[in-house]
Amino acid sequence: MIKLNHLTVAYGSITALHGISLEIEPRSIVTLIGANGAGKSTTLRALSGLLPVKSGSIEYDGVDITRLKPHEIVARGLSHVPEGRLIFSNLTVRENLLMGAYLRKDRNKFNEEFDYIFRFFPRLKERLKQVAGTLSGGEQQMLAIGRALMSKPRCLMLDEPSLGIAPILVRTIFEKIVEINRELGITILLVEQNANLALDISQYGYVLETGRILLRGPARELQQNPQVRDAYLGG
Numbered sequence: 001m002i003k004l005n006h007l008t009v010a011y012g013s014i015t016a017l018h019g020i021s022l023e024i025e026p027r028s029i030v031t032l033i034g035a036n037g038a039g040k041s042t043t044l045r046a047l048s049g050l051l052p053v054k055s056g057s058i059e060y061d062g063v064d065i066t067r068l069k070p071h072e073i074v075a076r077g078l079s080h081v082p083e084g085r086l087i088f089s090n091l092t093v094r095e096n097l098l099m100g101a102y103l104r105k106d107r108n109k110f111n112e113e114f115d116y117i118f119r120f121f122p123r124l125k126e127r128l129k130q131v132a133g134t135l136s137g138g139e140q141q142m143l144a145i146g147r148a149l150m151s152k153p154r155c156l157m158l159d160e161p162s163l164g165i166a167p168i169l170v171r172t173i174f175e176k177i178v179e180i181n182r183e184l185g186i187t188i189l190l191v192e193q194n195a196n197l198a199l200d201i202s203q204y205g206y207v208l209e210t211g212r213i214l215l216r217g218p219a220r221e222l223q224q225n226p227q228v229r230d231a232y233l234g235g
Contacts, residue, residue, distance in 0.1 A: 001026040001155055001187050002047070002078075007056035009039075009046045016042040018211045019056060024155075024204075029181050029188040031198040031219065033232055034208035040191040041083055043208070044157045047189075048080040049073045060155075075103050079153035083160045083191075085144040089133030093124055096132050096143055100150030110150075116184070117146040120176050138169035142176070149180070155187040156180070162194050170194070174201055195232040199223050207232070 002024040009017040017039045024030045032040045045051045047058060049070040057066045065073055074080075079100075088096050097117065101110060118125040121142040127135060132143055141161055148156055158177065162170045178201050181188050192198035199205055199219040207215040207228060215222065222228050 001061060002189070003059040004043075004047075005057045005059070007043075007046060007058065008054040009042055009051055010054050015054075016211050017046070020208070020211070020213050021056075022206055022213065022216070024187060024189055026154075026187055027181070027185050028204060029178070029190060029202045031190040031192060031195075031202040031205045032208055033192070033195040033198060033205060033222075033228075034214075035231075037210070038208040039211040040208055041159055042211075044080060044082075044159050044189070044191060047073075047078065047157060050080075071103060074151055074153075077152070077154035078157070079148040079151050079155070080157045081144045081148045081159060081161065083163060085140050087132045087140050087143055087147070089131070091132055092129055093132055093135070093143055094128045096147050097124075097150050100147035103151065113150055113152070117149055120179060121146055136166070136169075137164045138166060138173065141165055141169075141173055145173075145176070145180075149184075149186075153186060155189065157189045157191075159191045160193060161190070162192060162197070170197070174198075177201060195228075196223070 004020060004022050006019040006021055007017055008019050034040055046053055049068055053066050057064055060078055123139055124142055124146055161173050174197055180186055190198055199222055202219040205219045205222045206213050
């Protein structure tokens with residue numbers, strides 16, 4: 001579904017990605033792990049069209065999307081839940097969800113989409129009229145994912161979904177990610193500091209280090225790799 005070909009991305013004179021190549025199969029869950037500054041979030045931002053690509057290409061469903069604008073990429077079915085969630089804190093939960101459907105014309109199907117989202121995140125239904133900024137961190141993450149689902153994506157990119165969430169809710173969020181993948185058939189590309197938990201729910205993983213892919217392979221193999229265990233899984 002996604003193929004990066006020798007992708008190089010730079011912030012001014014600083015190169016953040018050094019010609020990385022990776023592939024993501026449809027309906028899979030793939031995780032990117034690595035230390036801060038490894039290039040994980042940069043990869044997602046490049047895929048979303050939020051960062052210009054210096055060289056290389058991005059293919060989505062066999063089509064080159066390297067130079068498309070962010071809204072054009074969303075319209076093709078690739079949605080991004082950014083680090084820190086970036087919900088509209090002064091809008092209600094319902095208004096936030098509707099913002100996720102901004103590009104859609106089939107408004108008659110919105111209630112059907114709401115039902116899907118409430119099945120995964122029933123708390124959002126209970127707080128539909130509540131101002132989003134008053135939600136807990138975990139509820140805001142649920143809302144950010146729900147907002148992205150309103151665009152009807154075929155691929156969902158999640159950047160640090162456990163960040164700033166109470167530990168008791170982290171497992172719940174990850175269980176919901178698996179449900180979304182299995183029930184809706186949505187491909188998941190996951191960036192997560194909790195590498196063990198991320199690899200637990202993934203089929204495949206990539207280890208990034210200073211903008212380069214250090215290791216790649218099935219998630220279970222990466223979990224057993226001594227180098228990965230020592231650096232990212234606590235030994």
